Amino acid sequence: MTGTMCGDVTEPAELVPGLVERVNGRGPYALVGSRCPDCGATVFPSVVRCPYCQGQPLRQGVGAAGSLYTYTVVRTRAPFGLPEPYAVGYVDLDGSGLRVFGLIDPAMADELTVGQRVEVGLMRLGVDGQGRPCLRPVFRSEHPTASEVGR
Amino acid sequence: MTGTMCGDVTEPAELVPGLVERVNGRGPYALVGSRCPDCGATVFPSVVRCPYCQGQPLRQGVGAAGSLYTYTVVRTRAPFGLPEPYAVGYVDLDGSGLRVFGLIDPAMADELTVGQRVEVGLMRLGVDGQGRPCLRPVFRSEHPTASEVGR
Amino acid sequence: MSGEVYIAGIGSTAFGRQPDVSLLELAAEAGRRALADAGIKPADVGIGFFANALAGKLFGDLTIGQNVFAALGMSRLPIANVENACTSGSTAFYLACLAVRAGEVDCAMVIGAEKMCVPQLGLLSSGDSELDTLLGLVTPASFAMRARRHMAEFGTTVEQLAQVSVKNRSHGVLNALAQFRSEVSLGEVLASPMIADPLTRFQSCPIADGASALIVCSESMARRLGARITVRAATLSTGNYDNPQDMVRWRTDREGVEKAYEIAGVGPADLDVIECHDAFTIAEILHYEALGLCPVGEGGRLVAEGVTALGGSKPVNVSGGLLARGHPVGATGVEQIVELTRQLRGNAGARQVHGARLGLAHCMGGDRAADTKSMTVAVLAA
């Protein structure tokens, strides 16, 4: 669990709890969506009801890594206290095949290419709607960097 | 002119400049609306174009006194820093015959009756949208009270 | 009306404080229920209207209807977001009827939803930039002034006003979806805190979270589905704003009702069941008079005599109305029509008006120059 007490230091909370989880509680981070047992649809983020058949879906990891479908580096005034500039992109997730939007580790902003490999992480990045520092899911290089949280 | 320097003390500004003016610059206060020279319509508050014929109306006093058509005393949380409770009503203005909504001098809140005579005044009452104290037009007893501003 | 329009399905959530349910989920749940009630699939719906008044102001959200319909699996169809203050939902219904009548679609869906029980709500007004708002015109004051004048002109009493709440709260006991499900006595209504003289808290409708949905369809589709409730009139109008306004002989109200009567070819004597916009007790009394249920000035007497209670000859707001059901702004105008449909189908349970064949829903929204900004009437027939 991230976002809770960690030794003597209180980590900031996750922006949206439950967006990412560690596989088996201690493996790599994965994005968590929903899988519908009735129609087989997989979606991200998780939903209360399946949009395709209104079935009751189960929470399920939808991918821990993937390749960058596209990206950009935003150089205007950053919202939510995000770094200036900050990078975002769509990633094609291994396994589920979902193409999902997310932040990219700001350290990678100058070295992005379509198709590159990334993995899911969780970083202290920006603030929430109330201005409190928080953890956001990110895509980062497949080799973990020092900015990783919660090791 | 109210809302400007007055001796050494800066009076608060009018909430909406131009809603009231002194007749001839120093007589009693009057509400200021518009009169359309093309179709004769009189409206309050003033408008850029006549709503009836789209003519270009002239600013004109629409009444300095009148009788109370109806009223209420608002006893919920007051908006804009108005007193709790505060009184409002519709007044039938002498002359123009317009029935206009406005605040009533809070000192009168316990003695209001349909039909009673009131005149237009300008009082320091509540704050504007930015939280600054401001002057609001009010209806008050025909005999001026100590709460009058700008004498 | 050219081209008959039918009610094919209805659905509602409970109304009230629902802190753990999002606006999206409220709206989607009402939609799911309406689809199930109609017995149709999402793909059968040709156009969607979403009604909401406050989410832009409260949450900074836009184009919410698209998210709601997407959650229901409805994509690739026309969707419009509609706002008309308290008539947002009934305006969306009006537009949905137009879409069917135009032949654009066989089937249109309306979802109205509001999430108001949030800390940032504040007092409702007619818009933060309006002069009247800046001068302290909160919504209860607007109706309190009508009440005061009605009392002065016609001798209406505070007890008569309060009786509207007593009646509608007693109806709410019979509606599982209502926010208030307990009776109140006349004394309790009058003793509740004063909001704006002479209106007390129990004479003011509560804010609520909630959603309602309606599916309307063409005659051919209605035949296929076995839907038999028809829309005899759906009207929308705005105020006249003439000055001076007679605040107790509400011309806009009366003319809006007359237009609907004319289109539907009916009059007050024909109505079996009525839902009207009882945001405050005085409002229901004024609407009695505009609807022609009694002469002008006698609305107070009408409610005091029990005529408009369940079991009376002109039952009004047997659902509990806004006063008991609660008033999630975007949903209200839809829910009134949902309730009429229940009544005309004979499915209203303990609050069923026996033999109801013709119903009218009446809604008003917004305040401008002592008039209403929007008014809707729907007349439905079994």
Added chain:
Amino acid sequence: MSGEVYIAGIGSTAFGRQPDVSLLELAAEAGRRALADAGIKPADVGIGFFANALAGKLFGDLTIGQNVFAALGMSRLPIANVENACTSGSTAFYLACLAVRAGEVDCAMVIGAEKMCVPQLGLLSSGDSELDTLLGLVTPASFAMRARRHMAEFGTTVEQLAQVSVKNRSHGVLNALAQFRSEVSLGEVLASPMIADPLTRFQSCPIADGASALIVCSESMARRLGARITVRAATLSTGNYDNPQDMVRWRTDREGVEKAYEIAGVGPADLDVIECHDAFTIAEILHYEALGLCPVGEGGRLVAEGVTALGGSKPVNVSGGLLARGHPVGATGVEQIVELTRQLRGNAGARQVHGARLGLAHCMGGDRAADTKSMTVAVLAA
């Protein structure tokens, strides 16, 4: 389309920074001009639609359309407030056409207005509660990612992207209502500050204050007024939201266009003049491809070859488009149709497309799951 709909009148304010003019006055001025253009009185209008996206969020205002129409002396008619992000105005137009087709009215009026040049605006997004917004998806980023992918898949160059701005700014010089009335060079576009790689500031449409109005009517009224521009198609649709979305072969865009072509009975070869939603340069290139003006992937080449410039065979955004005219959200979708009407009447002055007989307006709004939340197309014919 059952029941022909005609354009009876058009009117616009200038677009740009107008700090001293209220939203109400902007909207009313556009409305006055449209009434004058149509040669009708306010009482001739049977229904009013007001389109606006941001005033609830920015100013806390509600039911603004009623105030706008009241300022024009229009009361006692149905009025609805419509929001659909950047397609708010064209959605209102779509609904106005439905009202005429349904036989509800002979004449409907649409006013779209926005006041954005205010300190509290902030960055535009798809809604403050959306997950994507919380994760940093501002609107320019959404299109920058499409641009990056288009470059990667098709070899589209930054010069080709920038050429869209060069073209539309050169058109804006000819439009007295446009916000930007000076030409820019390719070098200037590329050298302007980077907003979101590869899109620079001059590749992003400016925010603006502005309003536009349209009056549509039935065939019988058109005959009386001498109005001769017909609405061959007016469509509204929402995204499909399938995952994965192909962000450079935009299925929702293509299907929305195909539906309008089918209704109008035309194809890309028939179009003389096009207004499309060039919020960012890449958007116009993607829309070329969705409109079938060129094969997928060749939109960059199309603009570089001058085909879509005034004087080319498929002139696009001769008004200056959003990039030069500015983008007051609620007005944009209306103004595109206003511009087509000018062109089809032969009244577009220095930017007239000679002999224009058939025009198409294309608008998109909102961002959801790498798709659009709303899309409209209007096809007009002289």
